[in-house]
Amino acid sequence: MTENRTETFEEKMESLEKIVRQLDEDEVSLEESLKLYQRGVELSSECDKILKDAELKVESLNRKDDGDE
Template sequence: MSKAIHELTFEEALAELEHIVRALEGGGLPLEETMALYERGRALADRCQQLLQEAQLRVQLLERNESGAIHLTPFEG
């Protein structure tokens, strides 16, 4: 059984998404299975995007110092 999408790491989600893309490109699947794979693939793509956005926020955060200058600081969530 596949892990729940919200439990997957970026690497796991991307690997599964690549597998799904290959299966869909290969064709020959029944419509019901094709649709199920497509829906899971969309959810996996969304998960990858979410994790990338979270990583970007952790790497840097724009802040304004007392003089009004903007600088980047590490995000410590």
Template sequence: MTDTSVDEMSFETAMAELEKVLGQLERGDVALEESIALYERGAALKKRCETKLKEAEEKVAAITLDGDGNPVGLKPVEDT
């Protein structure tokens, strides 16, 4: 587990750490308190990955096409 803030991680970094966390939890070779901390970290990492995927999906959906189907630009994405 790294000390990097989950909110600052790229999708790839968060996914790699999530895989490590899951591996540790699946092996079951950590103490109960550490398991709880790992579970909480994993939940935060999962949320980060979902957020980054949603952002990417919104960017892809915002690509506009011309009459021939070629991408010509992006529509502005509304902030939520």
């Protein structure tokens, strides 16, 4: 049975760092490099969305705090 859960931001970043290390190696084939690059772009996009969502939450909390004063 497989575990069905979403990766955390930190896990996504770790995966992205691993991909960068793999792409830096000379032994990776062109086909594998393209697959790794594609996954890296996906992870980068997912991390960017997580960060933007977090930023919006912080801004929202700050606005609420400003309104309470």
